[in-house]
Amino acid sequence: MAPATFDPWSPISLDEKQARFVFFSTHIRADGTVKPDAFIPHPYPDLSTTRHDGLSEREIWQRGETIALQRGKSLLGRADAVSGAYLNQGLKIQPDPKEGNPQHVNIIGWPLDKPAQKIIAQLISNNSKFKPPEVIPCVNAKNHHGKCVAVEGVIFETLKTAKGITLWNFGASFPNQALTAWAHSSLAIPTEALSEFLGKRVHLIGKVELHKGKPNIQIFSLDQMSRESLSAS
């Protein structure tokens, strides 16, 4: 929880996170990362973010929902980056407290020409981590076709096809799986990654596609998958 008497002008450390809320599906890549497009500052000379500053997850999302409501858009997630990701690009962070969001800040000092803005936005996006607002159970993945979501479920089966494609089946084994995560052979998934996730509850971020009515998420990087401490029962 943030202190009741939050001081918007309190010092910002290099490792304090800033949330950039995302409202457009095209700003999110299929691998669950955020494109630089989400960090281009126009029409203002600055970029709006929200300091984490000890806010709980719920409080951060509440601020995002408030902005979504003001804009008339749906909140799709947020890109978290440490303050250093902005400051190291020569930008500055200026407090701009708003009603209901005293943690609101503007990232200022952007160059005026577009290519220079783009390279900075690209570097920030590389240092950001996308987080969707909710984690959905794998059995509901099929209801989110075409969207980038965070899914959770137990991996019941892992295998490598003759063509080198790696598959992780969530919820049940083939053909009753609730969701399949898969990686192209060119990704060269290490064998340990197969056993590491088997029987474990796993979080997965990515874009849900349907194949023959079954949902799947392509893995472009193992960063898309993470294990919970909870093991499958």
Added chain:
Amino acid sequence: MIVAGSQVSISPETKTKAESDAGRIIDQAIRDQMHDLETSQTVGGLFSQFMAEFESVIRECLTEDWDGNGSIGLNAATIDAARRFANVVPLGVRKPSVGAEPDGHITFEWHTSPEKTLSVSIDEWANLHYSALLGPDRHYGTESFVCNVPARLLDLIYQVVT
């Protein structure tokens, strides 16, 4: 022309076209060939997927203030330039993902990994503002789009996708 860190504009009136009969015949033959390939199952499937994404971005970002935060809507000249640019990206090269920026530019992104990524923003004067990260190297600048993918960008696209 390669201009790092600065902006070069070219107005549509200064662009050249194949005006001779021979030029028109060659132009039509290329269009026919493109059409055949685009309607083939493999290349065509990917092209259809790209076009669906392209049309979806246009629909979503056509009006002013599409982001609820003062953004500029995509205009006809920008859409036309982006469409023409997409059509001359060599066949066989992976199609980019499409997006829009609040300044009314359409973006094409080729992204393999954080260390191999290229983003191109197309404006209404058919300027191509690009930035690319290739390992430790940063590349950015503006190229004018007339009728072919500028050599500099083509080189960056190949470096990102291969």
